[in-house]
Amino acid sequence: MDVSITAKPAVRPANPNFSSGPCAKRPGFTLAALDGAMLGRSHRAKEPKAKLAEIITRSRDILGLPKDWRLGIVPASDTGAVEMALWSMLGARPVDVLAFESFSEAWATDIIKQLKLPDARVLSAPYGQLPDLAAVDFNHDVVLAWNGTTAGTRIPNGDWIAHDRAGLVIADATSAAFAMKLPFEKLDVVTWSWQKVLGGEAAHGMLALSPRAVERLTTYKPAWPLPKIFRMTSGGKLTEGLFLGETINTPSMLAAEDALDGLRWAERIGGLPALIERSEANLGAIADWVAGNERVGFLAADPAIRSSTSICLTIAAPWFASLDADGQAKAAKRVAALLEAEAVAYDIAAYRDAPPGLRIWGGATVDTDNITALLPWIDWAIDTVAAETSAR
CATH class of the missing domain: 3.90.1150.10 (Aspartate Aminotransferase, domain 1)
Structure with a gap:
C-alpha cells in the first residue's frame, strides 16, 4: 500500500483540551476567577449558602427553566442526579428505557438488574443511531439520554413526546444542557453536571423537577430502601431546602465558585x-x-x-x-x-x-x-x- 502522508500542519490549536468531560474551561479562564471562593467556610453558613443558591438561580435563568420547576445541587455529578431520580421515582408504572450508548445502557442495567422492575422495556439502537421513538408508550415512565455522550447522537426535538403523557419523562441531559434547547414542557426530570458544557469541575450534579415529578415523589414510596444521599422527601413532603442551596452533603465551595464563573461567562456572551x-x-x-x-x-x-x-x-x-x-x-x-x-x-x-x-x-x-x-x-x-x- 502506497501511502502519501499529509505534511505536519504549521498551526496548532491555542487550547488542545477537547475532552468530553471534564471539558475545556471557558475562554480566558485563569485561577484568579476563583478568588471569591468561600474556602474554609461551612456550606451551611449564610454567605456560602448564598453562593450555592446563586448557582441555582443563574442556571434557571440561563436555561429558561419554568418557574414552577425545582432545581437543586446534588452529589455525585450527573450520575448521582440520574440515580436519585431512578431510585426515588420508578416502580409506580411500567418503564421504557431508550438505550443507544454507554450511559443510557447503564440506566437500563440499573432498571433491569438492580431495581429489577418487572414491567421494564429496553428500546435499543446501535451506536450512531436512535431507538424507534414512535415505539415509546407514554403510559409508561420513560428514561433517556437527551444527548448520547459516547455515541455522538442526540434526540432532535421533543415533538414525539406526548403532551398528555401519564408517565414521567426522565432525561439525562448532561452533555446537552446549555448547548441545546431542551423542551421542558415535554420533560419531567432533567439532570446535568457542572463539568460539561460550561467547563466546571467534577463531582456535582443538578436535578430539575417538574410539578409532576414532585407529585410522584410526595405520593409514591418505592418498595426498596433509599440511602440518605437519595432522599428528597421527609414525612411525605418535599425537602424544599434541597432546592434552595441546602445540599444533602458537603459540596466543594471551590468547585461552586468555578461553576459560578462559567455561568457568569455564559451570561456575558449572550x-x-x-x-x-x-x-x-x-x-x-x-x-x-x-x-x-x-x-x-x-x-x-x-x-x-x-x-x-x-x-x-x-x-x-x-x-x-x-x-x-x-x-x-x-x-x-x-x-x-x-x-x-x-x-x-x-x-x-x-x-x-x-x-x-x-x-x-x-x-x-x-x-x-x-x-x-x-x-x-x-x-x-x-x-x-x-x-x-x-x-x-
Whole structure:
C-alpha cells in the first residue's frame, strides 16, 4: 500500500483540551476567577449558602427553566442526579428505557438488574443511531439520554413526546444542557453536571423537577430502601431546602465558585442562544471538513441526530476498514496518541465501549478556531498511522 502522508500542519490549536468531560474551561479562564471562593467556610453558613443558591438561580435563568420547576445541587455529578431520580421515582408504572450508548445502557442495567422492575422495556439502537421513538408508550415512565455522550447522537426535538403523557419523562441531559434547547414542557426530570458544557469541575450534579415529578415523589414510596444521599422527601413532603442551596452533603465551595464563573461567562456572551450558537459552529466546522474527506466520517450518519457537543468520528479510510477489530482499536488509539504527543489534542480517543474512532468535544467553551486548527492535524495523524500500518 502506497501511502502519501499529509505534511505536519504549521498551526496548532491555542487550547488542545477537547475532552468530553471534564471539558475545556471557558475562554480566558485563569485561577484568579476563583478568588471569591468561600474556602474554609461551612456550606451551611449564610454567605456560602448564598453562593450555592446563586448557582441555582443563574442556571434557571440561563436555561429558561419554568418557574414552577425545582432545581437543586446534588452529589455525585450527573450520575448521582440520574440515580436519585431512578431510585426515588420508578416502580409506580411500567418503564421504557431508550438505550443507544454507554450511559443510557447503564440506566437500563440499573432498571433491569438492580431495581429489577418487572414491567421494564429496553428500546435499543446501535451506536450512531436512535431507538424507534414512535415505539415509546407514554403510559409508561420513560428514561433517556437527551444527548448520547459516547455515541455522538442526540434526540432532535421533543415533538414525539406526548403532551398528555401519564408517565414521567426522565432525561439525562448532561452533555446537552446549555448547548441545546431542551423542551421542558415535554420533560419531567432533567439532570446535568457542572463539568460539561460550561467547563466546571467534577463531582456535582443538578436535578430539575417538574410539578409532576414532585407529585410522584410526595405520593409514591418505592418498595426498596433509599440511602440518605437519595432522599428528597421527609414525612411525605418535599425537602424544599434541597432546592434552595441546602445540599444533602458537603459540596466543594471551590468547585461552586468555578461553576459560578462559567455561568457568569455564559451570561456575558449572550446566554443560551450564544452558547448554542458556539456549539453548533463547532459541529459545522467539523461537518465541512468531513464532507469529501475520505479519511473520516461521522458515527451518527444522520445529520438530524448528530450531536454538537460530543462529536464522534469514525476512520473511514480503506486501509482502516481492512483491519480486524483489534487492529482498528489499536490504530484509532494510535491516532489519538500521536495528537496528544504533539500537544494538539488531549483525550479525544473514542469512549472505551464505542466503536474505534475519535471523539471531539464541541461544547460552548471550545473556540471554533481551535477546532479548525485541530482538523488538519487529524489528517496528518491518520496518514501517519496508515504509513506505519503499511510498513509492517
